[in-house]
Amino acid sequence: MRRTFFVMLLGMMIAGGSWPTIAHQEPTMIAQPAQTSDLVTANNQFAFDLYAALGEGEDNLIFSPYSISMALAMVYAGADGNTAAQMAETLHFDMPREDLNTAFFELQNAFNADVESYEDVTPSELNIVNGLWGQSGYPFRPEYLDVLQTRYEAGFETVDFAHEPDTARELINGWISDNTNGRIEEMLDRSAITPQTRTILANIIFFHGTWLELFSKDDTTDGTFILLDGGEVSVPMMHRFAALYYYAGENYQVVELEFQDSALIDRFFEMKMLFILPDDGAFEDVEAEMDLTWFNTTLDNLESTLMNLALPTFDYETSLDLADILIDMGMQDVFDPSLANFSGIVDESDEPFFIDFILHRANISVDEEGATAAAATVVGLGGCSTCGPNEPFDLIFDRPFIYAIFDRVSGSILFLGRVMNPES
Numbered sequence: 482m483r484r485t486f487f488v489m490l491l492g493m494m495i496a497g498g499s500w501p502t503i504a505h506q507e508p509t510m511i512a513q514p515a516q517t518s519d520l521v522t523a524n525n526q527f528a529f530d531l532y533a534a535l536g537e538g539e540d541n542l543i544f545s546p547y548s549i550s551m552a553l554a555m556v557y558a559g560a561d562g563n564t565a566a567q568m569a570e571t572l573h574f575d576m577p578r579e580d581l582n583t584a585f586f587e588l589q590n591a592f593n594a595d596v597e598s599y600e601d602v603t604p605s606e607l608n609i610v611n612g613l614w615g616q617s618g619y620p621f622r623p624e625y626l627d628v629l630q631t632r633y634e635a636g637f638e639t640v641d642f643a644h645e646p647d648t649a650r651e652l653i654n655g656w657i658s659d660n661t662n663g664r665i666e667e668m669l670d671r672s673a674i675t676p677q678t679r680t681i682l683a684n685i686i687f688f689h690g691t692w693l694e695l696f697s698k699d700d701t702t703d704g705t706f707i708l709l710d711g712g713e714v715s716v717p718m719m720h721r722f723a724a725l726y727y728y729a730g731e732n733y734q735v736v737e738l739e740f741q742d743s744a745l746i747d748r749f750f751e752m753k754m755l756f757i758l759p760d761d762g763a764f765e766d767v768e769a770e771m772d773l774t775w776f777n778t779t780l781d782n783l784e785s786t787l788m789n790l791a792l793p794t795f796d797y798e799t800s801l802d803l804a805d806i807l808i809d810m811g812m813q814d815v816f817d818p819s820l821a822n823f824s825g826i827v828d829e830s831d832e833p834f835f836i837d838f839i840l841h842r843a844n845i846s847v848d849e850e851g852a853t854a855a856a857a858t859v860v861g862l863g864g865c866s867t868c869g870p871n872e873p874f875d876l877i878f879d880r881p882f883i884y885a886i887f888d889r890v891s892g893s894i895l896f897l898g899r900v901m902n903p904e905s
Contacts, residue, residue, distance in 0.1 A: 516576055516580045516581075516583060516584045517584045517587050517588055519575075519576055519584070520576070520581065520584035520585065520588065521588075522573075522773065523550075523572065523573035523574060523575065523576075524546060524547055524550045524573075525546075525773050525776065526573045526772075526773050527546055527549075527550055527571070527572050527573050528546030528547075528550075529771055529772045529773060529776070530571075530810060531544070531546055531549070531806070531810070532546075532768075532771065533768075533769075533771075534806050534809065534810060535801070535806065536768050539709065539710075540799075541795075541797045541799065542799055543797065543798070543799045543843045543844060543845045543854070543856075544799060544801060544841055544843050544856065545686050545841070545843050545854075545856030545858070547686060548684045548685070548686045548841070548843075548856045548857070548858045549684075549803065549839075549841055549858050550572060551585060551589075551609070551611070551633070551684045551858075552611075552682055552683065552684040552839075552858035552859070552860050553568065553572055553839075553858075553860065554572070554574070554581065554582070554585055554633075555611065555613070555629055555633050555635060555682050555684075555860075556568070556682060556815070556823070556826075556836065556860055556862070557569070557572070557574060557578070557581075558578065558582060558625065558628050558629065558632075558633075558825065559622070559625045559823050559824075559825035559826030559827075560815070560822060560823055560825060560826075561822045561823070561824045561825055562822040562824075563814055563820070563822065564814040564815055564820070564821055564822040564823065565822070567811055567812050567813060567814055567815070568812055568815065570811055571807065571810045571811040571812045582628060582632040582633070583632065585632060585633060586631075586632045586633070586634075589609050589633070589634065592607050592609050593607070593608065593609055605688065605689065605690040605691075605740050605741070605752045606687070606688065606689040606690070607686075607687070607688050607752065608660065608685070608686070608687045608688075609684070609685065609686050610634075610660045610684070610685045611629070611633045611634060611635035611682070611683065611684050611685075612635055612636070612638075612653070612656055612681075612682070612683040612684075612685075613626075613629055613635040613636065613637050613638070613680065613681070613682050613683075614637075614638050614639075614640050614649065614652070614653060614680065614681045615637060615638075615639055615640070615679065615680040615681075616639070616640070616641070616642050616643060616678070616679045616680065617639040617640065617641050619679050619680070619827065620827050620828035620829070621637075621680070621826060621827055621828075622825060622826060622827060622828060624825075625825055625826050629682075635682070638652075640652065642674060642675070642676060642677075642678040642679065642863075643676045643677075644676070646674045646675055646676055646678065647671065647674075649674055649678075649681075650669050650671070650673065650674045653668070653669060653674075653681055653683065653859070654666065654667055654668055654669055656683070657683060657685060657857050657859075660685040660687065661685055661687050661855040661857060662687060662689075662855070664687070664844055664853070664855040665685075665842050665844070665855055665856075665857045668840065668842055668857050668859055669840070669859065673838065673840070673859075673861065674861065675863070677837075677863045678837065678861055678862075678863040679827075679834065679862055679863045680826070680861075680862045680863070681859060681860070681861050681862075682859070682860045682862075683857060683858065683859045683860070684857070684858045685855075685856070685857050686854075686855065686856045686857075687854075687855045688752070688852070688853065688854045688855070689851070689852075689853045689854075690740035690741070690752050690754075690851045690852055690853075691740060691741045691850055691851040692738060692739070692740060692741070692849075692850065692851045692852075693738075693739040693740060693741050694721065694723055695849060695850055695851075696719040696720065696721050696792075696848075696849035696850075697720075697721075697849065698849045700719065700720040700721070701717050701718065701719050701720065701794070701849060702717075702718055702720070703715050703716070703717060703718065704716060704717075704718030704791065704793070706793060709764060716793045716794070716795075717793065717794045718791050718792070718793050718794075719790075719791065719792050719793070719794060719848075719849055720789065720790065720791050721789075721790045721792075722787075722788075722789050722790075723787070723788070723790065724785045724786065724787050724788075725737065725738065725785070725786065725788060725790060726783040726784065726785055726786070727783065727784060727785075727786040727788060728779055728782040728783050728784065730779065730782075732759060732760045732763040732766055732767060733757055733758060733759045733760060733763065733767045734757075734758045734760075735755055735756065735757050735758070735779055735783070736755075736756050736758075736788070736790060737753050737754070737755050737756075737783055738753065738754045738756070739753055740752045740753070740754075740851065740852075754852055755779075756792065757779075792847075794847060794848045794849070795845070795846075795847050796844075796845070796846040796847070796848075797844065797845065798842065798843065798844035798845075799842070799843055799844070800840075800841075800842045801840070801841040801842070802838065802839070802840060803839040803840070803841055804816055804836075804838060804839055807839065815835065815836045816835060816836050816837075817835060818833035818835045819833065821833065821834065821835035821836065823835070823862070826862070834862060834863070835862065835863070836860060836861070836862050837861045837862060837863045838859075838860070838861045839858070839859070839860050839861075840858070840859045840861075841856065841857070841858045841859075842856065842857050843855065843856035843857075844856075
């Protein structure tokens, strides 16, 4: 189903200026260092770049650009040379690396700040967690592990990818499930981690918020949702009559919904959710227009407006393999065993060290009570004994050959055969 509502989770990730509550208070401005503000700008620029790269097709889409940026920032902390330059350009990291690490640290602390309970108010739950697992005995640089511990709060845990990849995979999958309240399970399948894997970095973002003004379930009725191709489906449609922050652009309309803790003046973050409705026939035009300037202009023009709001409930998940997408966006060297330069992560080794995969999974549920969203980004780095800086060779099965299917544990050959003529 083509998405008619673009769920702007990016608005959740802004730690700077917030917007008035329905009570028409003045915006609560949260002081933040310039480097943190610069990081927010960089992450949001990357967000729209990535949305443009992912936007083709007619499927629902949900992803966390912040999670992806933070996961790659942990890798970037140990990148050097052209590898680092490509990552910085793609991710818009244009500040000194020490400042970047500090900015991520400050944002994470603000998002994860403990909040006291308030009567009749359910604070939003926002949890951002990083993890790092490395091959036991591998020559990781202590200074790199120290940066990830002190700036990204990613504790280092040794595992044995080489001899027990399934045990390591189950451990990491369990960690991801625990930190997303079970919303993301089995993130890594059996093919993801191999005996050549050397380290796994992961970022988790979990959010749950209750609407400042709940939708009444009694007002939810079945409604018609018109697809991009003109088809129609029936969906539960929530209704609310209220004064909400709204803006009508040239070919789209926007409404902002607030969560219960938005009215608390001593919060370190204020979670909102934007819903953008393109005019009929203008969906692709709006998508093409979306960038950081467009986003900021939209926020600047929101005004309290009385309306009857109808919004469908929805619940879905997106799984992404980001390697090819990031290569197209300019990060080529990180995936090339002969070019990747992560000398800041490991000491010299006989095998190459490069990014093997970048996986991202996110899901969202929106109903009468609020919104819940979770995202996980996992980066796998490794080396291999058969690849390296040498020129690749060709292995072409263009003559008769033999094959075997066997059990590696027992050594039992289960199938044995040969191919003399593939067409026979």
